[in-house]
Amino acid sequence: MTSKTIASSEPSIIESIDQLFLRFIVGKNKIYKEEEYNDGLSEAEQDDKELGLPAAEEKSGWNQRILLEVEKDRVKRVEADKRLKDKRNALLMRYFQQSLLKVVNDKLENSESVISDQLQLRENTVELLKKLLAGEPRYSVLASLLELNPGTRNRLLSLVSSEDFMKALGRDPRNVRDIQTAIGMIGTDVLRFLVPAILFKYRINAYSHHNTLFAKKLWRYEMTLGQTCTALMHDINYRRPYEGMLLSAMVNFAYVASYQQYLSSFEVVRTACLDQAREKGEKNRHDFFYDIKTDSASLQALLVSQADLKLSLALSEKLFQKSFPHLVNALKEEVEGLAYEERTTVGKILFKAVRFAKYDQLRSSRLFKPEWQDDYLADSYIEQDVFKNLLRQELFRFKPTWS
Incomplete structure (x- = not known):
């Protein structure tokens, strides 16, 4: 790399x-600490305790007990x-x-399968990114593309009703169901940063x-x-x-x-x-x-x-x-x-x-x-x-x- x-x-x-x-x-x-990186250490210690095996320090000291031969x-x-x-x-x-x-x-x-099944980047999703990031699309065009991407659409509607998110934009939250109205409330400039972020977050x-x-x-x-x-x-x-x-x-x-x-x-x-x-x-x-x-x-x-x-x-x-x-x-x-x-x-x-x-x-x-x-x-x-x-x-x- x-x-x-x-x-x-x-x-x-x-x-x-x-x-x-x-x-x-x-x-x-x-x-x-880097030297403490050990993915299985705690599990190993837990296994010993679950089995009832005494730890090394418990075998010595004044409370040490003598085990019977059978035990x-x-x-x-x-x-x-x-x-x-x-x-x-x-x-x-x-x-x-x-x-x-x-x-x-x-x-x-199989890259085609990876793109469609694992990344879920279908043609209409790629088109949404192209229109948003490489052009000056009308609200109606963005709305029609977002209708084809219901997951992203619903999350945008949810953010518009979020007091914390809208406060960061200096605007009041509103409960809306129309995606074109939500686009107008957020604005294209913010959407260019927002849509790729929420889109790829849910791909992970x-x-x-x-x-x-x-x-x-x-x-x-x-x-x-x-x-x-x-x-x-x-x-x-x-x-x-x-x-x-x-x-x-x-x-x-x-x-x-x-x-x-x-x-x-x-x-x-x-x-x-x-x-x-x-x-x-x-x-x-x-x-x-x-x-x-x-x-x-x-x-x-x-x-x-x-x-x-x-x-x-x-x-x-x-x-x-x-x-x-x-x-x-x-x-x-x-x-x-x-x-x-x-x-x-x-x-x-x-x-x-x-x-x-x-x-x-x-x-x-x-x-x-x-x-x-x-x-x-x-x-x-x-x-x-x-x-x-x-x-x-x-x-x-x-x-x-x-x-």
């Missing part, structure tokens, strides 16, 4: 942060059974993960019961990235700064599509494993797959395989090459790791925005060490005054208006 340092065995600060970010975004817990034998049997069960479950989990990742990666090779599916923490982190990253692009575009008086959220979504197409395909394929593979175990009469195997849950390890393995963003580029080229070639080209420069000095204007903006968004996500989780900051900002080509301005704006929160 980034240019490699020639003849260096040590990863650059950019590469190290990229790796840390990938580990963080699929992590289960809020982690305060010692029982504990040994329990420990042996647990080791056998853990070994069997580890093998089953590995088999399931490998099967799941194969199915997911096979499905992701932050309300799935699987890996909800991952979905929330991914959406926060995408919002921060998009609004960082917008802020940087404003700084140079870029003509269409509202393209920032679309560019951010394009960067994350690989992650969103992979995640959605992961969720849908999970149930398919799980059902196949259950049927196979049922046919063979293997109760333990059946019970394991019946209770299995999505896990961060297999999701991380999937995201690592898509971290070079080649899938994002392939999908973006199919969707937006004709309408937004400059955005697609900026993503291509990021995918190819083009040197910063050789990038286009939008490519340089994306370069900075990706790195700031990752910094902000890790900083907010207390994973980014202060001593890394100067080197990271220098390698990210982010000047100190620009950095302070970006940080001050809390870009993970939606900004309906930009001064």
Whole structure:
């Protein structure tokens, strides 16, 4: 994803942060120090307590009790059974993960299916984005296109009745049912920032019961990235700064599509494993797959395989090459790791925005060490005054208006 340092065995600060970010975004817990990152440690401790096994410190001290020989034998049997069960479950989990990742990666090779089923970017949705971001559409045209996108339409109507949202626009909320009236209340200028944001938020599916923490982190990253692009575009008086959220979504197409395909394929593979175990009469195997849950390890393995963003580029080229070639080209420069000095204007903006968004996500989780900051900002080509301005704006929160 980034240019490699020639003849260096040590990863650059950019590469190290990229790796840390990938580990963080699929992590289960809020982690305060990198060395404390251990996805399964708490579960292991919980298992021991549930089995009634004494902790190391409980075996010594004044309250240590002497176990009877019969009880010692029982504990040994329990420990042996647990080791056998853990070994069997580890093998089953590995088999399931490998099967799941194969199915997911096979499905992701069909870009047409990914666009329609996982990203749900149908022709009328793409047309809505084109009209809104690349033209000066009439309210009636936007209304007709939003009628074909009922999810986005309903959320806009809901926002118009939101006191907090309308207050941010300096307007009074109203309960309306007509989308053209809602468009007039919000205004085209705000809609250009708003529609891509709410559209892509629900493509991530932050309300799935699987890996909800991952979905929330991914959406926060995408919002921060998009609004960082917008802020940087404003700084140079870029003509269409509202393209920032679309560019951010394009960067994350690989992650969103992979995640959605992961969720849908999970149930398919799980059902196949259950049927196979049922046919063979293997109760333990059946019970394991019946209770299995999505896990961060297999999701991380999937995201690592898509971290070079080649899938994002392939999908973006199919969707937006004709309408937004400059955005697609900026993503291509990021995918190819083009040197910063050789990038286009939008490519340089994306370069900075990706790195700031990752910094902000890790900083907010207390994973980014202060001593890394100067080197990271220098390698990210982010000047100190620009950095302070970006940080001050809390870009993970939606900004309906930009001064």
